[in-house]
Amino acid sequence: MADYDVTVIGAGPAGLAAALAADEKGKRVLLVERAARMGGILNQCIHDGFGLLRFGERLSGCEYASRYVRMVEAAGIETTLLTFVTRVEKKDGVFHITLVTKDGVRTVTSTALVLSTGCRERTAKQVGIHGTRPAGVYTAGTAQYYINILGEQPAKRVVILGSGDIGLIMARRLTLEGAEVLGVFEAKSTPSGLTRNIAQCLDDFGIPLHVSHTVTRVFGDARLEAVEISEVDEKMQPIPGTAQKIDCDTLILSVGLIPENELAETLGVTLDPRAKGPVCDQNYETLVDGVFVCGNALHVNDLVDYVSESGASAGAAAADYSGKARELAELTADGGFLYAVPERLDTAGDLSKTVVFFRSREVREKSQVSVSVNGETVFTKKYQRLKPPEMERIEVDLSRVKPGDRVTLELREA
Amino acid sequence: MEKTFVCIVCPNGCTLHAAEENGVISVTGNRCPKGEEYAKAELTNPVRTLTTSVATVFPDRPVLPVRTSGAIPKDAIMPAMRVIAGLRVNHAVACGDVIAENFMGFGVDLVATDDLRV
Numbered sequence: 356m357a358d359y360d361v362t363v364i365g366a367g368p369a370g371l372a373a374a375l376a377a378d379e380k381g382k383r384v385l386l387v388e389r390a391a392r393m394g395g396i397l398n399q400c401i402h403d404g405f406g407l408l409r410f411g412e413r414l415s416g417c418e419y420a421s422r423y424v425r426m427v428e429a430a431g432i433e434t435t436l437l438t439f440v441t442r443v444e445k446k447d448g449v450f451h452i453t454l455v456t457k458d459g460v461r462t463v464t465s466t467a468l469v470l471s472t473g474c475r476e477r478t479a480k481q482v483g484i485h486g487t488r489p490a491g492v493y494t495a496g497t498a499q500y501y502i503n504i505l506g507e508q509p510a511k512r513v514v515i516l517g518s519g520d521i522g523l524i525m526a527r528r529l530t531l532e533g534a535e536v537l538g539v540f541e542a543k544s545t546p547s548g549l550t551r552n553i554a555q556c557l558d559d560f561g562i563p564l565h566v567s568h569t570v571t572r573v574f575g576d577a578r579l580e581a582v583e584i585s586e587v588d589e590k591m592q593p594i595p596g597t598a599q600k601i602d603c604d605t606l607i608l609s610v611g612l613i614p615e616n617e618l619a620e621t622l623g624v625t626l627d628p629r630a631k632g633p634v635c636d637q638n639y640e641t642l643v644d645g646v647f648v649c650g651n652a653l654h655v656n657d658l659v660d661y662v663s664e665s666g667a668s669a670g671a672a673a674a675d676y677s678g679k680a681r682e683l684a685e686l687t688a689d690g691g692f693l694y695a696v697p698e699r700l701d702t703a704g705d706l707s708k709t710v711v712f713f714r715s716r717e718v719r720e721k722s723q724v725s726v727s728v729n730g731e732t733v734f735t736k737k738y739q740r741l742k743p744p745e746m747e748r749i750e751v752d753l754s755r756v757k758p759g760d761r762v763t764l765e766l767r768e769a
Numbered sequence: 770m771e772k773t774f775v776c777i778v779c780p781n782g783c784t785l786h787a788a789e790e791n792g793v794i795s796v797t798g799n800r801c802p803k804g805e806e807y808a809k810a811e812l813t814n815p816v817r818t819l820t821t822s823v824a825t826v827f828p829d830r831p832v833l834p835v836r837t838s839g840a841i842p843k844d845a846i847m848p849a850m851r852v853i854a855g856l857r858v859n860h861a862v863a864c865g866d867v868i869a870e871n872f873m874g875f876g877v878d879l880v881a882t883d884d885l886r887v
């Protein structure tokens with residue numbers, strides 16, 4: 356018999372919810388976290404707006420995390436902190452998990468596995484900016500860590516590249532801490548962050564947002580001295596003659612998040628190139644039997660409430676995992692969608708309340724989303740407006756789906 | 770007076786239109802009553818909840834996250850940051866503990882939003 360029924364890797368909001376759900380089913384659960392405390396990225400999210408759906412209150416990120424950490428502690432779930440999972444292997448239907456701590460290396464075995472390892476930020480290397488690599492260029496999450504965890508504020512004159520939510524939140528945070536934020540520059544023609552964050556983080560403080568602009572060069576040897584900003588065309592190519600130089604000591608990058616999938620890849624889990632996380636079914640089980648995934652490791656969420664929801668579902672399903680063969684049908688989303696999850700449906704399991712999360716590829720007015728099975732429409736929903744930054748959730752009864760059926764998600768004008 | 774802005778109360782982010790005529794404010798575009806309340810406040814007395822951090826005396830945990838337990842006037846945000854810059858936490862704190870009562874006389878408290886285990 357394996358040491359544990361369910362091992363959860365990563366104790367952010369997704370992993371905390373997964374561990375609680377598996378524990379509630381009376382399973383032997385191990386929760387593994389590489390940091391010194393549970394809570395994940397929420398520990399550095401001191402701004403509010405978390406938990407409206409889950410708790411009906413506007414909590415700060417760390418308050419939201421505290422509530423879950425207390426529940427996990429009260430349930431007496433076995434937790435190992437400062438423990439890094441470096442490797443997972445499946446042998447004879449059991450997972451062998453390598454744990455590295457300061458005391459050394461050990462291996463535990465588990466019947467099912469939940470990957471809740473979160474996401475990481477795109478960096479300067481991935482955006483391709485010319486020039487030197489001076490100090491003073493940070494990702495928004497790194498700047499957030501410096502200020503909110505280490506209590507250090509190194510910036511005086513700041514330029515922000517990218518209009519992702521963390522960048523917007525950091526524009527306000529840096530302003531409150533005495534820095535001058537000269538502007539947020541976004542290469543796309545529409546902002547990527549939530550509208551309410553543009554209102555409360557930029558407009559409130561008179562910080563300008565320039566869409567269709569990007570940083571084309573950085574200047575400075577030891578420390579950043581200036582950046583060059585250019586306008587870009589629809590293909591995001593800099594327009595000659597539009598370059599202007601802005602003096603600044605800090606450049607913050609908020610250019611996107613990608614699910615963290617190093618462990619999933621070593622397990623041979625198939626990834627969805629659109630959602631950038633593992634392909635999974637309605638129970639968040641990946642294409643490797645017994646491996647479940649949730650939260651930002653699956654796809655980048657904008658609301659933590661949905662992260663907890665996926666964690667709870669994945670944890671409960673991992674607890675019920677029996678090794679019984681699945682009968683999968685495909686759920687495909689048409690080109691109007693940026694992505695949709697899940698990508699598979701297990702017809703041997705319950706499909707009566709299938710939750711589908713999706714984002715539209717572009718900003719669109721009056722649209723209709725429909726789900727059809729073998730060409731027959733079984734669900735429709737109308738939207739006044741769909742925007743890529745705002746993830747949508749629908750619940751569909753798909754119990755009629757049989758193996759081999761063609762299930763499609765379609766987006767058209769309403 | 771007419772004004773259009775985004776409601777920041779919840780993630781829906783409704784676009785609100787507020788119009789004032791003879792001292793009566795009418796609001797459209799809100800999907801719920803909270804939006805109406807927010808729009809009226811924006812025209813008369815805009816308020817915000819402040820979330821920030823307070824310095825501590827503990828090198829392992831140099832800052833403690835805090836927020837105001839309710840909204841304070843928007844133009845008091847920067848003055849509030851200066852008051853907070855003068856505070857130091859020198860004891861263990863549980864999430865929800867009051868750090869400064871009746872903060873700046875606004876009738877709301879400054880509360881910890883995280884545990885500080887020392």
Ligand SMILES: Cc1cc2nc3c(=O)[nH]c(=O)nc-3n(C[C@H](O)[C@H](O)[C@H](O)COP(=O)(O)OP(=O)(O)OC[C@H]3O[C@@H](n4cnc5c(N)ncnc54)[C@H](O)[C@@H]3O)c2cc1C
Nearest residue numbers: 365367368369389395396439440472473496650651657659
């Ligand atoms: C910098 C940043 C800021 C964000 N700000 C917001 C925000 O303001 N509002 C919002 O709604 N969302 C925000 N997000 C998105 C946010 O990540 C999600 O809302 C939510 O916190 C994701 O939860 P999670 O549990 O999936 O991941 P995380 O909270 O990232 O938790 C993952 C955990 O897994 C651990 N881990 C990873 N790999 C291993 C391993 N191999 N071994 C052991 N442990 C491991 C990590 O240490 C971490 O604790 C932000 C994301 C980032 C990166």
Ligand code: SF4
Nearest residue numbers: 776779782783801804
């Ligand atoms: S009006 Fe209501 S539903 Fe719309 S954003 Fe404001 S609080 Fe949310």
